[in-house]
Amino acid sequence: MPATVILVHGYSGSPDDLTLLADALRGRKGLDSVRTVRLPGHASRGVPAFDMRSFTGSVVEAVRDAQQRGLDIVLFGHSTGGIIALNALAETGAEPLLLVLASVPKKIDTNSFARWSDHRKGKSQISFTSVAAMVSMIKKVGKSRFKGSFPVFVLQGERDALVPGADTADWSRDYFRGPVRAATVPGAGHDVLQGPNCTLAVDLVARAIDDVVRVPSREDRAVLERILAVEPDAGRFLDVSPFSAHHLALSPSGQSAAGQQSRLSPIVPTEPVIANIEITTRCTMRCVHCARTLRGVDPRDMPKGVFSAILDLLPHAYRVTLVGLGETLMHPQVADLVREASSRGRRTALVTNAMLLDEGLSRSLLDAGLESIAFSIDAGTQDLAAAVRPGTDLARVVANIRRFVDISRSTREISIAVFSAVSTETIDSLDLLMELVSGLGVHVMMLTDLNFGENIGRTLWKNGSVHAASMLRTAVSSAFRKNLPVLSVRGLEEFGLWKRYNKFLLLPPDQLYMRSSRRSWCASPWQTIPINVQGEATLCDCQPGIKAGNLLAQPLSAIWNGDVFRDHRQRMTGDDPPEACRTCPRF
DSSP states (O other), rough: OOOEEEOOTTTOGGGGGGHHHHHHHHTTTTEEEEEEETTTTTTSOOOOOOOHHHHHHHHHHHHHHHHHHTTTTEEEEEEEEHHHHHHHHHHHOOSEEEEEESOOOOOOOHHHHHHHHHHTSTTSSHHHHHHHHHHHHHHHHHHHOOOOOOOOEEEETOOSSOHHHHHHHHHHHHOOOEEEEEETTOOOOTTTTTTTTTHHOOOHHHHHHHHHHHHHHHHHHHHHHHHHHHHHHHHHHHHHHHHHHHHHHHHHHHHHHTTTTOOSSSSSSOOOOOEEEEOOOOOOOTTTTTTHHHOOOOOOOOOHHHHHHHHHOOOTTOOEEEEESGGGGGSSTTTHHHHHHHTTEEEEEEEOOOOOOOOOHHHHHHHHHOOOOEEEEEOHHHHHHHHSSTOHHHHHHHHHHHHHHHHHHHHHOOOEEEEEEETTGGGHHHHHHHHHHHHHTTTEEEEEOOOSGGGGGGGGHOOOHHHHHHHHHHHHHHHHHTTOOEEEEGGGTTTTTGGGGHBBBBOOGGGGGGGOSSOSSGGGGEEEEEOOSSSSESOOOTTOEEEEEEETTOOHHHTSSSSHHHHHHHTTTTOOOOHHHHOOOOO
């Protein structure tokens, strides 16, 4: 059934305030019409006396007209327009496909009343009596409870001077029976659809509406069943974010879990389902093969508020991995960031060198909801570890990992892996590394050859030998005999990997250093968005220097299907892949 979008402006506003959103929605697939309600008395200059009955009546009329035409409804209210929209829903009993509340106050206390009074001073035509009537209605509606189970999207500007951020959280708590999603628009004010970063707000609303008018196909549902069979955690995420189902089902990893092949094109119809977020660029080590060492980076941490905003802007990123050019455990609030992502139903993971993983932090991460952890170890002896990863205290790393494994087993067992980069310096002692890792109690090990053009001189790809191949096969065979699965990086982004190890075992081991001139495995740019510490979306983890846009200042739609990503996808599937891809072990 087609849908109509009904837009309601605020009491001191006008339909012009919603023009940018209305224009963005017109002609969108699945929408029959977009209708902006002009509240009574707002046809001429000046603001009329606050009349909740007539204001509500105008919205009720629009809702009933849509119902009579057999249309589904999406209802949007800005500021007090949201209160009017809620009142109209209560009166009609309508069940919208989606209710959007943008900058809508939920309660009025002494401080907020002062803010609204100050707002009135800038609009001298608003009488004190009208402000009092408006405040009374906000209090009344804000205390209500809605019986309907429709989904709600609560949107607010980070710098809203009228509605406090706490109101956004309050709308999400026990007010609606249906799922509620909230998002804060960085840098935006109360007039979130105008002024700073208004394009982010418009994009968020338009994408949310796209999600609700899209009807899941039979094929989508079948794929989701297969995903949930191998990755039950996705069910918790879909309980929180049911409209992410389409994005998960059509992602390359979702298709792979269902035994299907993705159709990859330069324009991606779905949003990222995996986010790799760099929370710090500080590190305890100076690894010789790391992009941080090779290219240099300023040390900084991502503020928690920025991390939360990024999650808001990536609503369908089911998997969130804290990883990047820094050591994640150096972030002073790392456990809080894990908790923030996990509380939204995201499957949260992190990558660490384990140097700072003491008992207290281990317990804090597990308590926060961490679901997966990968330890970076490239050598099995102290001398070699210190040579390739200067700053390593291998005995300390091993002790920390063993303690973490013990704590996890006794409290809440999670997925634990070791990730190792093999090079010409380490291949001769790979058997010692396998011996070490097999005794740590981890679930799996993943091996990769080096990437980045600067590392070609250290890769097995360009410097392989019969001896190196023999050492590799011996070490991998030894690990298998010790019941330690050794995987290829081809499975790095797969759903339900721990139930599908057999498909991604490093067999034959020689594939470790093989390269392809055509895309065979990598699907990252079709499902994964890496975000650096400044909020910039980079092309992929292998190309952190290529930036596609800043998520905190540009709409995701413009970034995800913008020139940088689109052109890269085109080249990846063509006859002339980027040089970085041809040197990458995952390609």
